[in-house]
């Protein structure tokens with residue numbers, strides 16, 4: 001972590017390369033910056049391979065970190081099955097785009113994805129970065145810093161929920177999207193700040209600025225759904241947002257929160 005540079009956190013890109021390039025142009029990245037992509041670089045949008053390549057290439061310009069999104073997690077899981085000839089990849093749902101994506105990625109791009117973090121704690125800033133959300137249950141692993149390729153499957157047990165959490169039941173359990181009831185709460189409404197301020201993505205809030213919660217900020221402003229691509233820039237205790245409007249609605253979605 002560079003004390004003098006900016007901390008820049010970029011929301012869910014989902015293959016929107018034109019908007020990403022525009023945002024990077026606006027940000028004018030310099031070598032003292034630290035850049036964090038909050039996950040879901042791929043799927044749904046026009047050119048996911050180009051987005052992975054750009055994120056990997058920009059690591060030559062400044063310190064760059066990728067937070068693992070549920071879409072990257074699924075892609076790496078799928079790839080593991082393909083490489084190990086298990087035949088299981090054909091049974092995985094939501095993998096239609098992966099063969100074409102794989103063709104567009106270099107070994108360095110795939111290595112970049114493997115180096116992603118389930119969660120990343122920036123102690124000096126008192127913030128934690130993750131893609132989906134967390135439980136407040138004591139059973140849930142403390143979301144400090146977990147890198148995808150540096151932990152055993154056992155250590156990572158339960159961590160994969162970090163990429164997927166949206167709703168939590170009244171008794172503190174993960175609720176999948178199609179099982180949500182009015183009694184369940186969005187995790188960020190309940191989060192008490194115990195792990196510092198959390199920057200996250202995953203849930204598209206279609207609006208021109210990130211959605212703020214008492215102790216968390218959602219940077220997914222639905223670029224791929226015709227919304228915006230946002231970056232939060234932290235410097236000297238101040239937070240500024242940089243925003244690019246999507247050029248078109250690339251994907252339809254059943255789970256948009258609307259203008260709230």
Ligand SMILES: [Mn+2]
Nearest residue numbers: 040069070202
């Ligand atoms: Mn996601």
